[in-house]
Amino acid sequence: MTEIYLLDYGAGNVRSVVNAVSQLGYTLKEVQKPEDILKADKILFPGVGAFGQAMEALERKGYTEALKAFVKSGKPFMGICVGMQVLFEGSDESPETPGLGIIKGRVQRFTNTDKSVPHMGWNRLLIAKEQSLIQHTAPHPKSLAQQQGIDHTQVYYFVHSYAVPYSPAQQQWTLTVTQYGNEQFISSVQLGNMFCTQFHPEKSGPAGLALFRAFLERPVTTLPLGEHPPVGSVVYRDIPLSPRDYFTTRVVACLDVRANDRGDLVVTKGDQYDVRDRETADGDVRNLGKPVELAERYYREGADEITFLNITSFRNIPMQDLPMLKVLQEASRTIFVPLTVGGGIRNITDPDGRSYSALEVAGEYFRSGADKISIGSDAVYAAEAYWQNQGRKLGNTAIESIAKAYGAQAVVISVDPRRVYVADPSDTLHHVLETKFPGPNGERYCWYQCTVKGGREGRDIDVHQLVTACEDLGAGEILLNCMDRDGTNSGYDLELIADVKRAITIPVIASSGAGRVEHFSEVVRKTGVEATLAAGIFHRKEVPISQVKDHLDQSGFPIRHMVPL
Known part of the structure; x- marks a missing residue:
């Protein structure tokens, strides 16, 4: 019987991953000790939250060496979001904390000036690596992306502020690239039986479930890192920067x-x-x-x-x-x-x-x-x-x-705000807008008062003050x-x-x-x-x-x- 283990270091919502696997008719065992990692046939490693906290939790539980050994062994491994990021050498999110170092490169914060951060929503995957399929190997041979369950015509759900910028240095590892604003980043990595995503398959609807199905149905084989299935030679594609991304509303x-x-x-x-x-x-x-x-x-x-x-x-x-x-x-x-x-x-x-x-x-x-x-x-x-x-x-x-x-x-x-009309900006210390919809006495200006208790109580703070404070606090x-x-x-x-x-x-x-x-x-x-x-x-x-x-x-x-x- 195939032993599929979930590596949960204690952050975020892993229930959705468990539910997605259950929906497909499979069950997961939970890693309780380092030995569980070493004896697993397959490992599913979802990660949510900060890079540093993830690595600290792995170290505290004694999982890091066992996890590196498992990935390098060539057994099927699937990492999600931070579960992918920790494979790299480090992250600007936690500069003093080293990653597992399995993949060269560093996780960096988006520098977009034309887009909001976090990158939160649905976006498309651009195929960066393929195999030139050898004739007669199979009636309908699947591409590398198809083997992982990826459909390049669909969009997948992302939610992150940090990513690995796409670079030819990671070409061997990079399966797909995604563009957000004027930046390109690695959205999935694959080598041998290792497949990881920056996006969340468990939150990507039916398209995401297809990735889990491909992982769960994959035969338990050992394919060391650096090797590809013997189907054909690997072809790397250039991914030119597009005038616009496919980030959805x-x-x-x-x-x-x-x-x-x-x-x-x-x-x-x-x-x-x-x-x-x-x-x-x-x-x-x-x-x-x-x-x-x-x-x-x-x-x-x-x-x-x-x-x-x-x-x-x-x-x-x-x-x-x-x-x-x-x-x-x-x-x-x-x-x-x-x-x-x-x-x-x-x-x-x-x-x-x-x-x-x-x-x-x-x-x-x-x-x-x-x-x-x-x-x-x-x-x-x-x-x-x-x-x-x-x-x-x-x-x-x-x-x-x-x-x-x-x-x-x-x-x-x-935020639950309501308009407070004023005849002149000098009538209040709050952030004021000139409005196209005058107040009951013809007032041409207003500020937005924040409320609490379901809108029942107004406070002496405006929306501008609230949102800027909350962004700085970490929202x-x-x-x-x-x-x-x-x-x-x-x-x-x-x-x-x-x-x-x-x-x-x-x-x-x-x-x-x-x-x-x-x-x-x-x-x-x-x-x-x-x-x-x-x-x-x-x-x-x-x-x-x-x-x-x-x-x-x-x-x-x-x-x-x-x-x-």
Whole structure:
């Protein structure tokens, strides 16, 4: 029986990898000690988070020498993201920490000035290495990329700030290259039975599952590094820099999850944040479906990501939030695109008096299937403290602790602002915009006040202050709502979104106000956001996800085309 082991060093969401393998009919054993690595027939090594923490964990567990020996032995090995990066000599993310040194080269931070960092979303693989197939070796011989399950016509999910720049020095190892902005980096390496990806197959939908299938079905053979299967001579391709990359616009489906008056978790949507149905006799929470069922529908319809926002009372004791954790566990079994969860992620003390850090709370969500966590009110409090500290990091905020452990890409800041109109910029100390939509008394200027507690309480901090502080504290993405546009179907607040995009270098998800397909292309074209989000219009099937993506495609924006499940 083939012994397939999962090497989990304790960071990030490996549940999705386990679920992907299970979906294909295989089971994984978990590496418990160095000897497990040496006796394995195959090893799957997913990595999430910081390079230095990964290497320190491998060293602490005594895995480094055994892992190097396994890879060099030529047995089938598959690494993912940081699981690929640690094979190199080192990383600028952790300059003092050496990598395994199996591959020459160094992991470097993107230097893009025309693109947001992290590189977060779906992108294409360009084949850099092939074999000249010998005739009559097989009726339909597969290329090197096909042997790994790669389909060059598809896109795959990336989420990283550091990568290995593509160079002829790594030509022997490089299977595919990906372009992001004006930079090219190695998106997969292959030599012998070793195959690693910078992207996440477990989050790349059906196209990603095909890579796992190819790895799992591969015969257990020993093919030492430096050798290729005896099919033909290797051909290396030049990959010229293209005038544009194939980084796609993400379409995100958002589910506000809350317990109704009977205690059942439902997906709801409010009118200006009021989620109760005032047209029914009981005035219960508006019920638009069950969370897992609705999320699975969106996955089938082609959603690029799914966000669960936990707005129920369970969020007050998230470590006992069994219903929401169960939603994540069930959803991650069948949904293979990124899952984000938000609500109640902060330092908490439960009713029994036991305290938990925000890092512990986030870890529980990650272990249950989340890929990213969304922080709302606590981000506002952290930003206030940051500015009170004269714009210096505090070292103890939820954003900092979670980003340090899991990487910036794992931390999303959910911003709930509302407009405050002023007659003249001098009337406030806050960052002011001149607006095309005057206030009730003809005011031509406004600032955006951040709110907490689900929009119920305004704070003396503006959006500009919030997002710049959160980026410096280590957040990797902004989910930008707008209370004035929520539920209006009148389109995104372009003034707000464009201003935030100018202020920061991390990706932005536009939210609130979409009512028709043209709103999605308009916000991407006019503001340059990396992703668009909607909720109610998807729930009520007023605007199907497929129509949004078709419209974006016809408007000239790269999208992920849905692969049949």
